[in-house]
Amino acid sequence: MKLLQKLIEAYGVSGNEEHIRELIRKEISPYVDEIFVDKAGNLIARKKGKSPKVMLAAHMDEIGLMIKRINSDGKIAFTAIGGVTAISLPGQRVKIHTEKGSLYGVITTIEMSNGEPVTKLPLLKEMYIDTGLDKKTLEQKGVEIGDYLNLVQESGILGNDDLIYGKALDDRIGCYILIELARLLKKSVSEIYFVFTVQEEIGLYGAKTSAYEVEPDWAIAVDAMDARDADGEASIILGNGPCITIKDEQILGNKCINKWLSTTARKNNMLMQFNVADYGATDAASISLSRSGVPTSVVGIPVRNVHSTVGIAHKKDIKAAIKLLERLLKNPPAHCIP
Numbered sequence: 001m002k003l004l005q006k007l008i009e010a011y012g013v014s015g016n017e018e019h020i021r022e023l024i025r026k027e028i029s030p031y032v033d034e035i036f037v038d039k040a041g042n043l044i045a046r047k048k049g050k051s052p053k054v055m056l057a058a059h060m061d062e063i064g065l066m067i068k069r070i071n072s073d074g075k076i077a078f079t080a081i082g083g084v085t086a087i088s089l090p091g092q093r094v095k096i097h098t099e100k101g102s103l104y105g106v107i108t109t110i111e112m113s114n115g116e117p118v119t120k121l122p123l124l125k126e127m128y129i130d131t132g133l134d135k136k137t138l139e140q141k142g143v144e145i146g147d148y149l150n151l152v153q154e155s156g157i158l159g160n161d162d163l164i165y166g167k168a169l170d171d172r173i174g175c176y177i178l179i180e181l182a183r184l185l186k187k188s189v190s191e192i193y194f195v196f197t198v199q200e201e202i203g204l205y206g207a208k209t210s211a212y213e214v215e216p217d218w219a220i221a222v223d224a225m226d227a228r229d230a231d232g233e234a235s236i237i238l239g240n241g242p243c244i245t246i247k248d249e250q251i252l253g254n255k256c257i258n259k260w261l262s263t264t265a266r267k268n269n270m271l272m273q274f275n276v277a278d279y280g281a282t283d284a285a286s287i288s289l290s291r292s293g294v295p296t297s298v299v300g301i302p303v304r305n306v307h308s309t310v311g312i313a314h315k316k317d318i319k320a321a322i323k324l325l326e327r328l329l330k331n332p333p334a335h336c337i338p
Contacts, residue, residue, distance in 0.1 A: 001164070001315065003027060003179065007172040008155045011095070013064030014081050014201045016148045017041060020060045024175055024196050031182035032194065041198040042210040047182065049191040052334045055216035055294075056181065056192065056325070057207055057283045058174030058223065059200030062167065063307055065094060065149035067129075074138055076105065076129035078149060082201030087121055088308035093152040094129060100142030104152065105129040151309050162239065162315045169303045169311040170224035171200070173318055177222050177301075180322050181329065190332050200283055207283035211290035218257060218295040218336050221284040222321065224311070225275060225300030236302050238314040241271025242321035245298035248277045250285035253297035256336035261299065264328045271320050275300055295336035299325065 012020030021043050029035055032045040043060070063082035070076055076096075080086075092107045108130050109122045129149070131138065155166025178194045185192065193214045197206030211219065225245075229237040236243055244261050245253040265272040275298070288296040299321055304312040 001176070004164070004172070004176040004318075005155050005166070007175050008166040008168055010172070011097070011150045012061055012168070013148050013150055014061040014199045016097070017061050017198045021196065024060060024179065028179050028182050028194065031179075038209060038213055040206050040209040042206045043196040044210060044213065045182065045194040047185065047188065047192045047194070049189055051190065052217035052332060053191045053214070054193070054329065054332055055195055055211065055214050055219035055287065056178055057195045057197055057210070057219060057221045057287060058178050059171045059198070059206065059283055060175055060196040061198055061201050062170070062172070063201050064151060067096070067143070067145055067147045067149065069145065070135050070138055070143065072135050074131060074134040076131065076138075076143075077125070078127070078129060080124060083307045085305075085308040086124055088305070088310070089127060090118070090122065092309050094149040095152050096131070096143060097148050097150065098142035098144065103131060103141060103143075105131040153310050158312065163312055164315060165310055165312050167310055169313050170306050171222075173224055173301045173303070173313060174222040177318065177322050177325070181325055184322070184326050185329055188329050188332075190329070192329060197283055204281060204283055204286040207286035208290065211287040211294060215291060216294055217334070218254070219284070219287045220257065220325070221282045221287065221296065221298045222325070223282045223298060223300055224303040224306055224313075226280065226306050227302040227304045229302075230304070236273055236275060238302050238304065238312070239316050240273050240302075242317055242324060243273040243275040243300040243302060245275045245282075245284070245300060248275065248280045248282070248298070250281040251288060251296070251298070253284070254288075254295040254336055257295055257297040260328060260333055261297070261324065265324055268323070268327055270324055271316070272324070273302070
């Protein structure tokens with residue numbers, strides 16, 4: 001999965017998706033008939049075909065940080081972009097992107113820097129970034145308020161060869177699945193739009209404009225999903241297949257699409273799980289409310305530590321999701337009845 005590793009390690013905090021967008025454009029272009037970027041920054045790739053018009057969406061942005069203040073001694077205060085898990089930040093390296101280039105820093109606190117014991121979890125406002133430079137030098141290097149801070153994290157394989165780790169699994173896994181589907185779906189009769197959205201992590205914004213542009217007959221969001229296998233009451237487990245969303249905080253998955261997905265999985269003896277949750281939201285919520293409404297559901301890939309600096313996922317779930325969607329989309333149903 002070399003492509004997945006490239007996607008995971010690429011940069012693209014919400015609102016600053018240019019780097020990851022160009023990588024995806026390069027990878028998917030050979031497999032689609034048309035590709036363009038809308039005014040919001042979404043990358044939309046079209047495979048021509050007949051009715052129905054299907055939209056597959058995966059968000060290419062990731063959680064990250066932004067500079068909000070530079071103290072005279074060079075300490076950089078920051079704000080979170082997206083739901084960053086604060087406990088994972090101290091000691092984390094960041095890459096600062098400026099108009100003049102980039103440089104690195106380390107997230108720390110006064111106690112950590114002095115070698116004192118940390119007895120409680122520091123708040124974001126108590127953390128700062130240490131680059132080893134003072135304010136004047138930082139400004140000379142082009143560092144400014146509003147610059148993006150990408151979390152720096154390698155990716156790779158854990159002790160179990162089926163488990164992968166890295167930053168931005170949410171939702172570079174979904175981006176990888178869409179690219180693979182574009183490559184595999186050479187004989188699909190329908191018109192399929194592979195949409196890589198922006199700013200999902202801060203409000204599902206890119207999905208709103210792209211769904212309005214595409215105006216699909218129905219849609220599926222492909223996203224990461226919280227694994228819940230850390231205790232004995234596990235409901236979503238790594239390695240047990242992709243999840244079909246029945247309910248989350250903002251959407252009830254379309255019953256018609258969910259039935260297609262579950263029937264396809266059973267007919268092909270595929271692993272499958274179901275998600276019923278009181279929290280969480282995906283691009284499906286925005287897509288479903290576009291224009292006069294779009295039947296929409298979610299295929300999710302279980303990920304541990306989903307909004308931390310490094311997550312964990314299972315290759316089997318990713319491959320199963322690709323297989324499930326490929327089978328469904330080779331000859332997709334035309335109409336959804338609520």
